[in-house]
Amino acid sequence: MLEINNLSVEAGDKLVLKDIDLDIHEGEAHVLFGPNGAGKSSLLKAILGDPGVEVISGEIIFKGKNIKDMPMHERVKLGIGIDFQHPPRVPGVKLGELLELIGDRDKGKVKEMAVTLDLDDFLDRDVNVGFSGGESKRSEILQVYAQNPDFIMFDEPDSGVDVESVELIGKKINKMLDKEKKPSERKKSGLIITHLGYILNFMDVDRAHVLYDGIIACSGRPKEIRDQIIENGYQGCIECCQMERS
Numbered sequence: 478m479l480e481i482n483n484l485s486v487e488a489g490d491k492l493v494l495k496d497i498d499l500d501i502h503e504g505e506a507h508v509l510f511g512p513n514g515a516g517k518s519s520l521l522k523a524i525l526g527d528p529g530v531e532v533i534s535g536e537i538i539f540k541g542k543n544i545k546d547m548p549m550h551e552r553v554k555l556g557i558g559i560d561f562q563h564p565p566r567v568p569g570v571k572l573g574e575l576l577e578l579i580g581d582r583d584k585g586k587v588k589e590m591a592v593t594l595d596l597d598d599f600l601d602r603d604v605n606v607g608f609s610g611g612e613s614k615r616s617e618i619l620q621v622y623a624q625n626p627d628f629i630m631f632d633e634p635d636s637g638v639d640v641e642s643v644e645l646i647g648k649k650i651n652k653m654l655d656k657e658k659k660p661s662e663r664k665k666s667g668l669i670i671t672h673l674g675y676i677l678n679f680m681d682v683d684r685a686h687v688l689y690d691g692i693i694a695c696s697g698r699p700k701e702i703r704d705q706i707i708e709n710g711y712q713g714c715i716e717c718c719q720m721e722r723s
């Protein structure tokens with residue numbers, strides 16, 4: 478579904494991604510680990526077409542089309558969605574009304590969806606205004622759920638979220654990525670950024686990558702890589718990657 482070839486990206490004057498290759502097939506969920514400042518959010522921005530980053534070389538192929546020069550709204554129409562790391566506040570717009578508009582759904586259907594993320598009492602409130610950190614995260618996931626994109630990027634869906642909510646969000650992402658269906662029936666794909674990976678206990682993910690200083694330093698089994706990072710830190714993880722390559 479998504480194929481990235483030799484992608485290099487600048488943010489400001491800084492080269493933040495260098496020759497990235499990434500292939501995410503239909504039905505697959507991949508995880509992206511990496512220390513602060515490694516370039517994880519910049520990669521999601523480049524895929525989305527956020528003008529805050531500039532692609533200086535390489536290709537981003539989505540559903541067979543090179544979308545590198547396509548504006549963001551066209552990419553969204555094509556089926557790309559994002560759960561932002563810092564969900565914006567939208568004063569004057571009620572969450573319920575926004576959800577009705579996003580998916581062309583009636584109030585009853587929106588309420589049913591909101592219940593699944595424990596947000597049914599928030600529908601008459603302005604989007605993310607006065608929401609706690611965890612509530613904003615759940616509201617953001619609910620908006621992406623309503624949008625129903627084919628390829629979904631989640632930027633730290635578990636940061637600042639309590640233990641019960643991590644489970645709720647992890648299970649919801651699993652459902653959004655068709656992981657409750659048989660492998661042959663899965664049509665959605667995703668890329669999930671997480672720091673500590675506790676959320677992986679509630680999700681079925683296929684592959685993980687470690688982004689370090691703008692390059693994909695290592696790829697492999699998600700829980701093995703997570704455990705390695707927790708045990709030895711990124712420095713230890715990177716030394717292990719280098720040993721495996723040599």
Ligand SMILES: Nc1ncnc2c1ncn2[C@@H]1O[C@H](COP(=O)(O)OP(=O)(O)OP(=O)(O)O)[C@@H](O)[C@H]1O
Pocket residue numbers: 488489490491493511512513514515516517518519520529
């Ligand atoms: N507009 C900009 N001008 C200069 N540097 C920038 C700009 N935007 C991002 N950067 C830098 O690019 C690097 C990568 O940032 P990015 O947000 O992609 O990291 P990240 O891996 O998502 O980090 P975190 O885990 O802390 O969220 C950082 O060093 C950041 O300061």
